[in-house]
Amino acid sequence: AKTRSVLTDRVAELFTRRQKIDEAFFEELEEILIGADVGVNTVMELIDDLRTEVKKRKIDQPSELQPILSEKLMDMLRGTGEETGIRMNPDGITVILFVGVNGVGKTTTIGKLAWRFKQQGKSVLLAAGDTFRAGAIEQLEVWGQRVGVDVIKQEAGSDPAAVMYDAVQEAKRRNVDVLICDTAGRLQNKVNLMEELAKIHRVIQREIPGAPHETLLVLDAATGQNALQQAKLFGEKSGVTGLVLTKLDGTAKGGIVIAIRHEMSLPVKFVGLGEKMDDLQEFDAEQFVHALFAGLAGAIEENEEN
Amino acid sequence: MAFEGLTSRLQNVFGKLRGRGKLTEDDVNEAMREVRLALLEADVNFKVVKDFIAKVKEKAVGQEVLKSFTPAMVVIDIVNKELTELMGGTQSKLAKSNKPPTVVLMAGLQGAGKTTLTGKLANLLKSQNHKPLLVAGDIYRPAAIKQLEVLGGQIGVPVFTLGDQVSPVEIAKQGVQKAKDEGLDYVLIDTAGRLQIDEALMEEIKNIHDAVDPDEVLLVVDAMTGQEAVNVAQSFHEKLELTGVVLTKLDGDTRGGAALSVKAVTGCPIKFASTGEKIDQLEAFHPDRMASRILGMGDMLSLIEKA
Numbered sequence: 001a002k003t004r005s006v007l008t009d010r011v012a013e014l015f016t017r018r019q020k021i022d023e024a025f026f027e028e029l030e031e032i033l034i035g036a037d038v039g040v041n042t043v044m045e046l047i048d049d050l051r052t053e054v055k056k057r058k059i060d061q062p063s064e065l066q067p068i069l070s071e072k073l074m075d076m077l078r079g080t081g082e083e084t085g086i087r088m089n090p091d092g093i094t095v096i097l098f099v100g101v102n103g104v105g106k107t108t109t110i111g112k113l114a115w116r117f118k119q120q121g122k123s124v125l126l127a128a129g130d131t132f133r134a135g136a137i138e139q140l141e142v143w144g145q146r147v148g149v150d151v152i153k154q155e156a157g158s159d160p161a162a163v164m165y166d167a168v169q170e171a172k173r174r175n176v177d178v179l180i181c182d183t184a185g186r187l188q189n190k191v192n193l194m195e196e197l198a199k200i201h202r203v204i205q206r207e208i209p210g211a212p213h214e215t216l217l218v219l220d221a222a223t224g225q226n227a228l229q230q231a232k233l234f235g236e237k238s239g240v241t242g243l244v245l246t247k248l249d250g251t252a253k254g255g256i257v258i259a260i261r262h263e264m265s266l267p268v269k270f271v272g273l274g275e276k277m278d279d280l281q282e283f284d285a286e287q288f289v290h291a292l293f294a295g296l297a298g299a300i301e302e303n304e305e306n
Numbered sequence: 307m308a309f310e311g312l313t314s315r316l317q318n319v320f321g322k323l324r325g326r327g328k329l330t331e332d333d334v335n336e337a338m339r340e341v342r343l344a345l346l347e348a349d350v351n352f353k354v355v356k357d358f359i360a361k362v363k364e365k366a367v368g369q370e371v372l373k374s375f376t377p378a379m380v381v382i383d384i385v386n387k388e389l390t391e392l393m394g395g396t397q398s399k400l401a402k403s404n405k406p407p408t409v410v411l412m413a414g415l416q417g418a419g420k421t422t423l424t425g426k427l428a429n430l431l432k433s434q435n436h437k438p439l440l441v442a443g444d445i446y447r448p449a450a451i452k453q454l455e456v457l458g459g460q461i462g463v464p465v466f467t468l469g470d471q472v473s474p475v476e477i478a479k480q481g482v483q484k485a486k487d488e489g490l491d492y493v494l495i496d497t498a499g500r501l502q503i504d505e506a507l508m509e510e511i512k513n514i515h516d517a518v519d520p521d522e523v524l525l526v527v528d529a530m531t532g533q534e535a536v537n538v539a540q541s542f543h544e545k546l547e548l549t550g551v552v553l554t555k556l557d558g559d560t561r562g563g564a565a566l567s568v569k570a571v572t573g574c575p576i577k578f579a580s581t582g583e584k585i586d587q588l589e590a591f592h593p594d595r596m597a598s599r600i601l602g603m604g605d606m607l608s609l610i611e612k613a
C-alpha cells in the first residue's frame with residue numbers, strides 16, 4: 001500500500017507539473033501508453049476520446065484530465081466487474097484448463113494456483129498434459145511435490161487427451177475439489193496443435209458436463225501486439241474464460257491486456273509476480289493502472305532532464 | 307484491422323493524391339505517419355521508431371519521392387532498404403576460438419527459449435563434426451537440468467551437471483575444464499532465465515561470464531516481445547557485452563519488431579532464427595525477410611501492379 005501511494009503521488013505531481021494540454025502533452029501520453037504495450041489501436045482511440053473530453057468539458061489543466069484517463073483505463077479493465085476470482089463448480093469437481101503459447105508461465109502458474117487452493121483447505125489434483133516438451137512432466141512433478149499435490153501423468157510423448165481422460169477419472173474417484181490441467185505451449189497459428197487443444201477441451205467436457213469451468217490463457221507481460229492474436233485464436237479453439245498475466249515483477253507493463261479486454265472482453269484473473277509459489281495475486285485494475293503511470297512519470301521526467 | 311501492411315497503408319495515403327499532380331512535403335509527412343504506425347504495430351520500440359522515421363524522412367525528402375509517379379513504391383523502397391541495413395548483413399556463424407574449446411554463454415529472460423536453443427546449437431555443431439558439451443547452468447527452474455539432459459540424449463551430446471546444489475559459476479568453470487580434459491571443442495552453457503532488473507541474478511551471470519571468458523555471449527529474445535525488448539537488450543548488453551542475438555519463436559505470426567529494437571540497442575548481429583520446438587528448427591537470420599515481415603509486406607507485388 002505504501003508503494004501504491006507513492007506512485008499515485010508521482011502521477012498527481014506529473015499531471016500538475018505540466019502546465020497545459022497541448023499537442024506535446026498528447027504526444028507524450030501516446031508514447032507512454034504505447035511504451036507500455038497498450039494496443040496501438042486502443043491507444044489511438046483513447047487519445048481521441050481524451051481530446052473530445054477536453055473540448056467538451058473545456059478542460060485546460062492536465063490535472064483535470066488525469067482522473068478521466070485513469071477512469072477510462074479502469075473501466076476498460078474492469079468490464080462488468082463480476083468476473084474476478086475462479087468460477088467454482090458449486091456441485092462437484094472444478095476443472096481448470098491452462099493454455100497459451102510457449103514459455104509464458106503456464107506450468108509455474110499452475111503450481112502457484114495449486115498452492116493457493118491448498119491453503120484454502122481444498123484438495124487438488126494436477127494433470128500433466130504437456131507430454132511434448134523435454135522435462136515438462138518432471139517440472140510439473142517438482143511443483144506437485146513443492147505444494148503437496150499429486151500429479152496424474154503418462155509417459156512423455158503420449159496423447160495429451162488420454163492424460164486428461166485419466167486425470168478426470170482419477171479426480172472423480174478421489175472426489176477432489178479442483179483438477180488443474182497443464183498443456184504444452186503452442187503458437188496460435190499452428191493449426192494441428194490448436195486442434196489438439198480443442199480435442200483436449202472436448203474430452204474434459206464429455207467426462208464432466210460444464211467443465212472446464214475455467215480455461216485460462218496465460219500471457220507474458222513482455223509480449224507485444226501479438227497477444228491480441230493469441231487471445232483471439234485461443235479463444236476460438238478452447239473457449240478461453242480468463243487471462244493470467246505473468247512476469248509482472250519485471251519492468252514490462254503488460255498493457256496489451258487493455259486492448260484484449262477492450263476488444264474481446266476477457267477478464268484478467270491473476271497476475272504472476274515471480275517464480276515462487278506465493279508469487280500469484282488476484283488482478284487489481286487500480287493497481288495495474290497505477291503501475292502503467294509509474295512508467296509515465298519516469299519517462300517524462302527523463303524527457304525533461306534531457 | 308490491426309495488422310494492416312505498410313503497402314496498403316501507403317496506398318491509402320498516396321491513392322488519395324492520385325491525379326492531383328505533384329506531392330508536397332505534407333504528403334511525405336503523412337506517409338511517415340503511416341510508416342510509424344506500421345512499425346509500432348509490429349512492436350518496434352517507440353524510441354527506435356522515432357530515430358528511424360527521422361532518418362527515413364530525410365532520405366525521402368531528399369530523393370525523388372516528391373516528383374515520383376509511384377511515391378508509395380519509392381517510400382517503401384527507402385524504408386525497406388533502411389530496415390534491412392539496420393538489421394545487419396547475414397551472419398549465422400558461431401564464434402570459433404583458435405584455442406578450443408570455444409565457449410558460448412546463453413542469456414535472456416525467463417522462457418525466451420535458451421535451453422531449447424542450446425540443444426539446437428549443439429545439434430548443428432555436431433552435424434558439422436564438432437564435439438560440443440552442454441553445461442546445465444540453470445539450478446533454479448524445476449527440472450531445467452532434466453530438460454537439457456533429455457535434449458542432449460536426443461542428439462547424443464554429453465551434458466555436464468553438478469546437480470542443483472552447486473553454484474552456476476562453479477558448474478560453468480568445471481564444465482569448461484571437462485571439455486578441455488576430454489578434447490571437446492565447444493562448450494554451450496545454459497543459464498537460468500532472469501529479469502534484467504534482478505540484481506543478484508545479473509551479478510551471477512556476470513560472474514559466470516568472468517569465470518569462463520566466453521567467446522560468444524548470445525542474448526536469446528522471444529520474437530513476440532513488445533516494447534520491453536529495448537530495456538532487456540540494454541541491460542544485458544551493459545552487463546555482459548553481448549556478441550550476438552538469437553530470435554526465437556519466429557514460426558509464429560508475430561511481426562517481430564523486437565528484432566529491430568534489439569539490433570538498434572546492442573549493435574550485435576542477429577545470428578540465428580529459432581523457428582520451432584524441434585531440435586533441427588534453427589535457421590540463418592535474413593535481414594531482408596525480417597524487414598518485409600516487420601512491415602507486413604507480403605503484398606508488395608500487388609502494389610507494383612496497382613501503382
Ligand SMILES: Nc1nc2c(ncn2[C@@H]2O[C@H](COP(=O)(O)OP(=O)(O)OP(=O)(O)O)[C@@H](O)[C@H]2O)c(=O)[nH]1
Nearest residue numbers: 102103104105106107108185247272273274416417
Ligand atoms: N519472473 C517471473 N518468471 C516467471 C513467472 N511465471 C513464470 N516464470 C518463469 O518463466 C519460465 C517459463 O515458465 P513455465 O511455467 O515453464 O512456462 P510454460 O508456459 O509452462 O512453458 P511451456 O510449457 O514450455 O510452454 C520459467 O523460468 C518460470 O520460472 C513470473 O510471474 N515472474
Ligand SMILES: Nc1nc2c(ncn2[C@@H]2O[C@H](COP(=O)(O)OP(=O)(O)OP(=O)(O)O)[C@@H](O)[C@H]2O)c(=O)[nH]1
Nearest residue numbers: 102103416417418419420421422499555580581582
Ligand atoms: N514455437 C517455438 N517454440 C519454441 C522455440 N524455441 C523455444 N520454444 C519453446 O518455448 C518454451 C520455452 O523454451 P525454453 O528453451 O525452455 O526457454 P528458456 O529460455 O530455457 O526458459 P527458462 O529456462 O525457464 O528461462 C518451450 O516450450 C520451448 O519448446 C521456437 O523457436 N518456436
Ligand SMILES: [Mg+2]
Nearest residue numbers: 106107130136
Ligand atoms: Mg509448461
Ligand SMILES: [Mg+2]
Nearest residue numbers: 420421444450
Ligand atoms: Mg531454460
